Amino acid sequence: MRPALLYRRHVASSLRRAYTARTEPPPPRQTRRPEPVNSTSPVAKSSSANKSPAAPPSSLAPWIFGALAAGLGFYSLQLYLAASKPYHNTRIADLAAQKDVAERYDYTATNFDSEVGLSELLMGVNGLRKKLARKCHGDVLEVSCGTGRNLGYYDIEGKDAKVESLGFIDISPQMVEVCQQKWAALFGNKMAQQKLKPGLKLRFMTGSALGDMPMAPSGKKYATIIQTMGLCSTASPAELVENMARHLDTSNPDSRILLLEHGRSYLPWLNRVLDNSAERHAELHGCWFNREIGELVEKAALQSGLEVVSERRHHLGTTWVFELKPTEDAVKKAQAGLPPVATPQTNEREQEGWLSKLGWK
Ligand SMILES: C[S@@+](CC[C@H](N)C(=O)[O-])C[C@H]1O[C@@H](n2cnc3c(N)ncnc32)[C@H](O)[C@@H]1O
Numbered sequence: 388m389r390p391a392l393l394y395r396r397h398v399a400s401s402l403r404r405a406y407t408a409r410t411e412p413p414p415p416r417q418t419r420r421p422e423p424v425n426s427t428s429p430v431a432k433s434s435s436a437n438k439s440p441a442a443p444p445s446s447l448a449p450w451i452f453g454a455l456a457a458g459l460g461f462y463s464l465q466l467y468l469a470a471s472k473p474y475h476n477t478r479i480a481d482l483a484a485q486k487d488v489a490e491r492y493d494y495t496a497t498n499f500d501s502e503v504g505l506s507e508l509l510m511g512v513n514g515l516r517k518k519l520a521r522k523c524h525g526d527v528l529e530v531s532c533g534t535g536r537n538l539g540y541y542d543i544e545g546k547d548a549k550v551e552s553l554g555f556i557d558i559s560p561q562m563v564e565v566c567q568q569k570w571a572a573l574f575g576n577k578m579a580q581q582k583l584k585p586g587l588k589l590r591f592m593t594g595s596a597l598g599d600m601p602m603a604p605s606g607k608k609y610a611t612i613i614q615t616m617g618l619c620s621t622a623s624p625a626e627l628v629e630n631m632a633r634h635l636d637t638s639n640p641d642s643r644i645l646l647l648e649h650g651r652s653y654l655p656w657l658n659r660v661l662d663n664s665a666e667r668h669a670e671l672h673g674c675w676f677n678r679e680i681g682e683l684v685e686k687a688a689l690q691s692g693l694e695v696v697s698e699r700r701h702h703l704g705t706t707w708v709f710e711l712k713p714t715e716d717a718v719k720k721a722q723a724g725l726p727p728v729a730t731p732q733t734n735e736r737e738q739e740g741w742l743s744k745l746g747w748k
Contacts, residue, residue: 476662476666479662479665479666479677480651480658480662480665480677480678480679482622482624482678485622485665485669485675485678486622486669487621487622488620488669488670488673488674488675489558489559489620489621489622489673490559490673491670491671491672491673492533492557492558492559492561492562492620492673493559493560493561493562494561495672495673496534496559496561496562496564496565497561497565499533499534499562499565500534500536500565502672503536507536510702510706511701512647512706515647515701515706515708516536516537516540516615516647517540518708519537519540519613519615519645519647519708520537520540520541520542520613521540521541521542522611522643522645522710523541523542523549523550523611523613523643523645524542524549524550524551524610524611524641525549525550525551525609525610525611525636525639525641525642526551526552526554526603526604526605526607526608526609526610526611526636527541527550527551527552527553527554527609527610527611527612527613528554528555528556528600528603528609528611528612528613528634529553529554529555529556529612529613529614529615530556530557530596530600530612530613530614530617530627530631531556531557531558531596531614531615531616531617531620531621531627532555532556532557532562532563532566533557533559533562533565533566533615533616534562534565534566534569535555535565535566535567535569535570536615537613537615538566538569538570538573538574539573541553543574543583543584543587544577544582544583544584545582545583545584546584546585548583548584548587550584550587551584551586551587551588551605551610552587552588552589552590552603552604552605553587553588553589553590554589554590554592554601554603554604554609555590555591555592556592556593556594556596556600557592557593557596558593558594558595558596559593560593563591563592563593566591567591570589570591588604590604596614596617596621596627596630596631597621597623597626597627597630598630600630600634602634607636608634608635608636608637608642609634609635609636609642610636610639610641610642610643611642611643611644611645612631612634612635612643612644612645613644613645613646614627614631614644614645614646614647614648615646615647615648616647616648616649616674617646617648618646618648618650618678618680618683618684619648619649619650619674619675619676619678620673620674620675624678624680624683624687625683625686625687625690626687628644628646628683628684628687628688628691629687629690629691631644632644632687632688632691632692632693632711633691635693635713636721637692637713637717637718637720637721638718638721638722639713639718640712640713640715640718641712642712642713643696643710643711643712644693644709644710644711644712645709645710645711646684646707646708646709646711647706647707647708648680648684648706648707648708648709649676649680649702649705649706649707650676650677650678650679650680650681650705650707651677651678651679651680651704651705652703652704652705653700653703653704654703654704657703657704657705658677661676661677661705662677665677676705680707681698681700681707684698684707684709684711685698688711692713692714692716692717692720693711693712693713693714693717694711694712694713694714695709695710695711696710696711696712697709697710
């Protein structure tokens with residue numbers, strides 16, 4: 388069966404399973420490493436059956452708008468009630484109080500895209516993903532890749548494409564499997580027609596981004612390491628950033644770690660909502676959305692000989708975008724074959740004005 392068809396069936400069955408998955412016990416975690424995909428991957432046909440749905444009759448419009456307004460009102464009321472509740476667990480934002488929920492993805496993998504797709508679309512997250520992925524160059528490693536929500540955005544087409552190799556790693560074999568199927572559906576055809584960068588190397592790996600990860604196919608460390616929405620899902624977020632730094636080619640001043648993350652807001656009332664619902668959200672979705680991401684990344688960068696090139700916040704401060712690069716000192720040390728040592732640096736955020744607090748840095 389064609390991969391595109393397989394993928395569409397896979398998505399359809401994911402949607403059907405979405406309502407039952409939460410009651411099923413998690414399948415045992417496998418240690419199998421998926422086979423690398425090569426240029427002989429089966430061909431995927433692009434969809435030509437995208438017909439736009441018929442417009443609703445105009446008499447329905449007031450009902451639709453009414454329902455939307457009622458939904459929005461109900462949502463705002465819930466938000467207000469949640470914001471006015473006192474904290475039920477004052478320590479819930481401390482990492483030490485947050486249990487490891489990463490295994491949750493083993494059995495939400497097939498539903499993941501349908502669960503986050505609409506909210507990400509409405510919030511413009513796909514645009515942020517695209518902007519970040521387009522910065523990737525050279526040997527690229529995406530850690531905590533999940534279902535491959537960034538796959539469509541890498542610069543991999545044509546001979547002048549910036550990406551030389553693409554590696555995807557995630558601790559959940561189920562997430563990696565969805566990612567690999569998505570690749571086949573999106574790029575199987577283009578690979579067969581040799582439209583991708585000649586010699587582009589591709590690898591899908593199951594493993595923890597907290598441990599030793601394979602070197603790039605060139606035998607070197609990576610020119611770009613990217614992670615999106617990963618620091619919320621590990622028990623050791625600072626160690627994860629530090630481990631990315633260990634796998635980065637710090638002898639190259641153009642090397643980058645790119646992060647798109649989510650966490651605490653700069654608004655106290657919103658943090659109250661996040662803190663009050665964090666435990667339930669983590670148990671259901673495997674993600675702690677109330678972490679102080681800025682502080683965490685800045686400290687880890689400092690520890691690892693990295694400097695923050697840019698740090699931006701969106702969505703009332705809950706979405707964070709970082710670009711990190713090796714410090715001059717780290718570059719010199721790596722070029723001389725010495726291990727990187729932390730260099731004290733000024734905390735950029737302490738110098739920010741009020742505009743940056745609104746996410747307009
Ligand atoms: C919220 S999902 C994000 C997935 C994807 N990056 C995205 O942007 O949609 C978090 C992912 O991190 C993975 N993860 C958690 N701990 C990990 C670890 N130690 N090493 C690698 N992946 C990990 C989970 O399996 C899950 O796929």
